[in-house]
Amino acid sequence: MSDYDVIVVGAGVAGATSAYCLAKGGLSVLLLDRGDAAGAKNVTGGRLYAHSLERVMPGFAGRAPVERRVTRETISLMTADSSVTIDFQKPGGMSDPASASYTVLRAEFDAWLAGEAEKAGCDLVCPAHVDRLLKDNGRIAGVVAGDDTLTADAVVLADGINSLLARQEGLKPELSAHAVAVGCKEIIELPERVINDRFNLAEGEGAARLFAGAPSGGLVGGGFLYTNKTSLSLGLVVTVEGLARSRTRLPDMFEAFKKHPAVAPLIEGGALLEYSAHLVPEGGLKTIPDLVSDNILIVGDAANLCLNLGYTVRGMDFAIASGQMAAETLIEAKNNGGDYSKGVLDGYWRRMEDSFVLKDMKTYKNAPEFIERPGTYNVYPELMDGIFSDLFTITGEPAVLARKKIWPRLRKAGMGGLAMDLLKGGNAI
């Protein structure tokens, strides 16, 4: 007889959701996290697409510690001293629960979510570091955490991108520098009123701003800014492979980003509250390992379920949905006599295939190659700078029609490559 039906390792959004659903389904569940509290080791950019948690806990945003509902989106293409921005604002349009997205801070949000799992009946222990999985006749039979040995019929591995446990078990290879990015982020405190005025937001409304080009020094990556209630989440994400060959240290790249004329006024007068860093899986579909073995399922970032489309990063909605589907599979296994062998647990993969998780990962399977195209990060920002500088600069010199100025710029940027990029980009995203 095991101590628990299921032990969930990691109380990020994937693990806490899974534990919540398992407990609701009547299984005995233990949720463990190495942080002092759930969320204490976790970092995200900032935006939770609400749809997947909404399916688990309808109306959650009314109770959860979300920061602001995103109503304004901007994308800026930046050279060292200029930026061209697309600004999309639609306060009414993104308000229904299924299409809303919210800015979140993970320390508070994850603690709340794990608390909901506890209320549903799961046991939560933090800090507890799982050192290895427990084996019984070669079968996974629980976990070893420090001096404690805890047994369970099945384990949900929700230990995030670094997943030391998945690698220990040979379930997942080491991440390649090509398929992973490093993100660093500052929390910058500003009064609520200042944020509303600066970003043109009504109370409770939030902005999501992305910056491509100069912020990552032309490398694959980009900057982001999300507004919280009384702080900003300002960050920079750069693919590790490119960064490793760069001459600029990541912390210096981040400082230069903060000093950019398009960014500096946005954070002016703010006080730094925290500096954090975390990896982002961005290898896409190809890098998803086998998620099912006897008595074990892998969910969330540990399963590399994350999409970087350049204009948006999605990991939390995948993590939540995968946690839910893992739970559904285990509940079904328990109710059908407690057989947790791979053949039964393969139902998890089928559920994922039928859901937006693997469908979206498949739809965007070429996005990793597209976002890697160099033009995105240096040629296009320069091109935009040139075109708009031509359009808006009047010097008193005899005027030249805009189209006559734009053509040479397009030729210089390489029309062929541009057309190919548009085509490939259009196909990839």
Place this chain on the structure above:
Amino acid sequence: MNVEQKLSKNKFSVDEGNPHISVDSSRLDADTIHALTVVCPAGLYSLGERGELHFDAAGCLECGTCRIVCAGHPGAMSWTHPRPSFGVTYRFG
């Protein structure tokens, strides 16, 4: 603001004498040593006067980036999590 000043805003509990990461630079090539000095978001890897690699695990943000760049050099890096109740505790995240 330099990175040391930024790290001073964080909540850390350092496990003195028990670093969770250790690196053996004799097993690394020059490119990887360079990589360590640029990729670490906390700037914890630096080169000394004679080009030797310095590293201090205090201030580590537990991201894992250094482990990834050393992946091609078996035995060069030992990387694990700090023991429970040590390391960084994010108050915002």
